[in-house]
Amino acid sequence: MFPQLKYTKEQIEAYFAQVTPEMVQTTLGRGKLSFFDLLNLISPAAYPFMDAMRVRAQKARRRYYGKTVSVYAPLYIGNTCVNSCRYCDFRIQHTGTVRRNLSLDEIRREAEAIRANGIDSLLVVAGEDPRVNTVEHLAEVGRLLKTMFSYLALEVAPQTEDAYRALFAAGYEGLTCFQETYDQERYKFFHPAGPKSNYENRLWTQLRAGRAGFRTLGIAFLLGLVPWRTEAASLAAHAWYLMKECYQSKIQFAFPRFCPTEGGFQPEFPVDDRDLDLMMLAFRIAFPECCMTVSTREAPAFRDYIVQVAADNMSAGSRVTPGGYAVLADKDVAQFTLTDGRAPDDVYAAIRANGQEVVFKNWDNRI
Numbered sequence: 001m002f003p004q005l006k007y008t009k010e011q012i013e014a015y016f017a018q019v020t021p022e023m024v025q026t027t028l029g030r031g032k033l034s035f036f037d038l039l040n041l042i043s044p045a046a047y048p049f050m051d052a053m054r055v056r057a058q059k060a061r062r063r064y065y066g067k068t069v070s071v072y073a074p075l076y077i078g079n080t081c082v083n084s085c086r087y088c089d090f091r092i093q094h095t096g097t098v099r100r101n102l103s104l105d106e107i108r109r110e111a112e113a114i115r116a117n118g119i120d121s122l123l124v125v126a127g128e129d130p131r132v133n134t135v136e137h138l139a140e141v142g143r144l145l146k147t148m149f150s151y152l153a154l155e156v157a158p159q160t161e162d163a164y165r166a167l168f169a170a171g172y173e174g175l176t177c178f179q180e181t182y183d184q185e186r187y188k189f190f191h192p193a194g195p196k197s198n199y200e201n202r203l204w205t206q207l208r209a210g211r212a213g214f215r216t217l218g219i220a221f222l223l224g225l226v227p228w229r230t231e232a233a234s235l236a237a238h239a240w241y242l243m244k245e246c247y248q249s250k251i252q253f254a255f256p257r258f259c260p261t262e263g264g265f266q267p268e269f270p271v272d273d274r275d276l277d278l279m280m281l282a283f284r285i286a287f288p289e290c291c292m293t294v295s296t297r298e299a300p301a302f303r304d305y306i307v308q309v310a311a312d313n314m315s316a317g318s319r320v321t322p323g324g325y326a327v328l329a330d331k332d333v334a335q336f337t338l339t340d341g342r343a344p345d346d347v348y349a350a351i352r353a354n355g356q357e358v359v360f361k362n363w364d365n366r367i
């Protein structure tokens with residue numbers, strides 16, 4: 001569990017088991033939700049209330065984000081990695097994946113291809129390889145990309161607070177770091193070696209980035225590794241902790257479901273559509289002001305639905321291959337399978353068909 005939480009996994013599980021329909025109803029009648037209100041909304045007793053939750057979530061979403069959907073794209077700059085995550089085909093032991101780190105010129109070509117789709121917010125992603133992705137290199141990449149995009153976010157290995165200051169100065173303002181699981185024992189099992197085996201170092205990544213000035217702090221667990229309800233309780237506690245400690249930053253939730261990989265890892269606790277829907281509605285109600293993103297891992301129908309009621313942000317036309325947009329557009333060396341393979345224009349058209357507006361730029365500190 002998230003270490004600052006005063007409850008054990010067993011206590012949280014016992015709580016879920018005794019939530020009644022009346023408790024869910026009482027929660028839905030409240031304005032500001034507490035930790036236990038959130039637990040009520042993600043408990044099995046909440047299933048019959050999903051229509052009411054959808055109405056309330058949509059209202060909260062509209063209040064903060066109107067009828068808009070922000071779009072972004074990831075740019076994978078490299079897939080070499082020194083870690084051993086059992087569920088990922090980029091792990092050091094997996095030899096079946098072609099490894100590649102893009103040169104600055106290749107990164108520029110990829111960025112131009114993304115820019116041609118209208119995208120103005122970019123997530124820079126790399127495997128954890130301190131030999132290649134040094135702070136200096138990431139800063140150089142940031143300075144290059146900042147001339148082309150209004151907003152840059154990073155999803156790379158956890159860094160020190162000083163490194164985050166340097167990266168912020170180079171143009172990055174958002175950070176995403178999935179904890180994968182908040183369960184310390186299972187974390188040890190899934191991450192047996194490499195720098196990522198250090199649970200605490202990963203856990204406080206957003207705190208360090210927030211203190212270094214990052215505006216958006218992305219948090220998530222990987223859905224499928226352990227039972228999702230206790231993980232969601234930890235995620236909520238993590239969010240409330242960061243909102244207090246880094247009050248100048250925005251929290252961004254993601255709910256990445258495990259997708260099949262070439263390496264064949266099978267999640268023990270897959271999360272179905274109904275549970276994902278329930279969780280995202282509950283988080284939108286409990287955290288109305290926070291950002292929420294839905295990735296290309298999800299099917300088009302689910303993405304088009306959830307951005308109307310809960311999520312405010314989605315990727316479009318993603319390629320999860322280093323070089324996948326322009327340099328190696330014909331070969332896929334992906335970290336996971338994409339479920340939404342629509343072209344960006346088709347994603348934009350679907351958003352507009354639902355009466356929403358596509359937002360390419362919602363922040364630019366260069367002005």
Ligand code: SF4
Pocket residue numbers: 081082083084085088089090091092126127128196
């Ligand atoms: S999940 Fe990330 S850190 Fe782990 S092996 Fe894959 S790329 Fe490396």
